[in-house]
Amino acid sequence: MSPPVLEIRGLAAQRRGRRILRDLDLQLDRGHWLVLLGANGSGKSTLLDCCVDRLQPLAGQVQIEGHSLLTTPVAAKQRLGYAIAPERLPELLSARECLAVQAAAKGLSEIDEEVLELAHALGLAPWLDDAVALMSYGTRQKVGALIALLGEPALIVLDETFNGLDPASALVLKRHLRARVDAGRCAVLLATHSLDLAQHWADHVTLLHEGRLLETWTRAQLEASRTAGADLEDLLAARVSMR
Numbered sequence: 001m002s003p004p005v006l007e008i009r010g011l012a013a014q015r016r017g018r019r020i021l022r023d024l025d026l027q028l029d030r031g032h033w034l035v036l037l038g039a040n041g042s043g044k045s046t047l048l049d050c051c052v053d054r055l056q057p058l059a060g061q062v063q064i065e066g067h068s069l070l071t072t073p074v075a076a077k078q079r080l081g082y083a084i085a086p087e088r089l090p091e092l093l094s095a096r097e098c099l100a101v102q103a104a105a106k107g108l109s110e111i112d113e114e115v116l117e118l119a120h121a122l123g124l125a126p127w128l129d130d131a132v133a134l135m136s137y138g139t140r141q142k143v144g145a146l147i148a149l150l151g152e153p154a155l156i157v158l159d160e161t162f163n164g165l166d167p168a169s170a171l172v173l174k175r176h177l178r179a180r181v182d183a184g185r186c187a188v189l190l191a192t193h194s195l196d197l198a199q200h201w202a203d204h205v206t207l208l209h210e211g212r213l214l215e216t217w218t219r220a221q222l223e224a225s226r227t228a229g230a231d232l233e234d235l236l237a238a239r240v241s242m243r
Contacts, residue, residue, distance in 0.1 A: 003066035005030050005079075005155045005187040006051065011060035013046050020046045022211045024060070030154065033181045033188040035198040037236065038208035044191040047208065048159050051189065052082040065154050078106060081153030081186075083161045086140035091133035095124065095143045098132065099150065106151035115146050118176055122146075122169045138164040145173060149180075156180075158190040162197065174201055195232050205232065207239055215239050 006028040013021040020043045028034050038044050049055035051062055053069045053076075062069045067076035089098055099111045119125060122142045127135060132143065141164050148156050156177070162170050178201060180186050192198065198205045199222055206216040217225075217235065225235060 002030070003063070004028060005065055006189065007063045007066075008051070009061050011047075011050060011062065012058040013043075013050050013055060014058055015046060015055075019058075020211050021050070021057070024211070024213055026206070026213065028155070028187045028189060030187050031181060031184040032203045033177065033190070033201060034204045034206060035202035036189065036191040036206050036208055037193070037195075037198060038191075042208045043211045044208055045159055046211075048157055048189070048191055051155075052080060052157055053077065078151070079154040081148040081150065081156045083141075083148040083156075083158045084144040085159065086137055086144060086164075089132045089140055089143060092131060094129045094131055095119075095135070095139075095146075096128045098143055099146060102147045103150050108151055112150055112152075115149050118149070118172075119146055121172050121176075136164075138166060138169070141165055142169065142173075149176075152185065154186055156186050156188045158188065158192075160192055161190070162192065162194065177201075195236075199226075199232050207236055209240055 004027045006026065008024060008026040011021055011024040012019070024047070036044050036047065046055060050057050053073060064076040065079045067079065069076045093101070096111070099115065103111050119128060119142070124139065124142050127139055132140060135143070141161060145158070145161050148158065162173070165173065174197070177188055181188055203219055204216055205222065207214045222232060225231070
């Protein structure tokens, strides 16, 4: 039996001397889209940074398809796709050059044809050879998302990637991710504040509160709750009030 795409055990992390995550466990299998919800400061970005090796945890481990980010980081990162934040893209490079550099880092001889096709579907084609410095925030978001899809990653990690996207482009990207997940090609871990995205696109929704995972709901549970008259906002508020 193949290992989980993402397995986190006993994870603890801090920023600037302040403990953010506390003894956190999480597992995500191929063919599933998990949305991570939580208030500002709950630890969502800290958790994702630990998952992509941008932050060294205090304790615990993160494994990607059985490869530890601590002991076998190269093998783990080869199975990882991470959407680079707009402000972290190199401004002097063009979008095509950003994609080419990241493709080479994954050992690819060229940019995936599927990724280039998605770039066209997202309306990015006219800006592919423009410098990042000249791009709008939403256009940079598209470049970052495309970077996450290079090299057939088993785990795709997204942090508020849909912020700044126009509705048509957001729908194209959601459908593309959903198709990859449904085909069993990958798992998606997305941190967001969008309840609509969580309710209509995710397989699982997890609430992170004060550095701990409080509860996870399946799509079936969310649909049953809506039928009973309680939407996701009601569930979140009720769960936090139980603390």
